[in-house]
Amino acid sequence: MGELVRFGVSMEADLLRQFDQMIARRSYANRSEALRDLVRAAIVEDQWQHGSSRTVGVVCLVYDHEMGDVGHKLTHIQHESHVQVVSSMHVHLDHHNCLEAIVLRGKPSEIRHTCDQLICLRGVKLGKLVMSHTGRGL
Numbered sequence: 001m002g003e004l005v006r007f008g009v010s011m012e013a014d015l016l017r018q019f020d021q022m023i024a025r026r027s028y029a030n031r032s033e034a035l036r037d038l039v040r041a042a043i044v045e046d047q048w049q050h051g052s053s054r055t056v057g058v059v060c061l062v063y064d065h066e067m068g069d070v071g072h073k074l075t076h077i078q079h080e081s082h083v084q085v086v087s088s089m090h091v092h093l094d095h096h097n098c099l100e101a102i103v104l105r106g107k108p109s110e111i112r113h114t115c116d117q118l119i120c121l122r123g124v125k126l127g128k129l130v131m132s133h134t135g136r137g138l
């Protein structure tokens with residue numbers, strides 16, 4: 001962690017009350033820690049919206065492996081993608097359903113494109129991209 005800098009924040013009393021209720025529910029130690037996490041999340045979101053430098057994301061998929069050749073298509077997309085597949089984890093949830101978590105590294109737009117291709121496949125029931133960060137500057 002770099003040098004800590006204090007600064008004042010003004011907000012409406014009702015907004016602060018709601019913020020305090022939220023951070024209590026989430027068990028934050030104090031307002032500063034909660035605020036730092038919110039700022040980090042906003043910076044990551046902004047970098048994914050506007051940045052072009054390489055970053056990292058995780059796509060989580062739940063799919064029915066008996067639905068057509070969805071497993072083969074998922075593998076094919078990852079082999080053909082411009083983004084680097086850093087790692088993936090497969091869990092056989094039950095007789096039909098598989099869960100796959102895939103870590104992708106590349107430009108935000110390319111990661112999104114690959115995730116969209118994976119998520120929209122027939123047989124994929126649930127798909128979510130978690131936008132992460134390589135760690136520099138946060």
Ligand code: NI
Pocket residue numbers: 065090091092093097098099
């Ligand atoms: Ni499976």
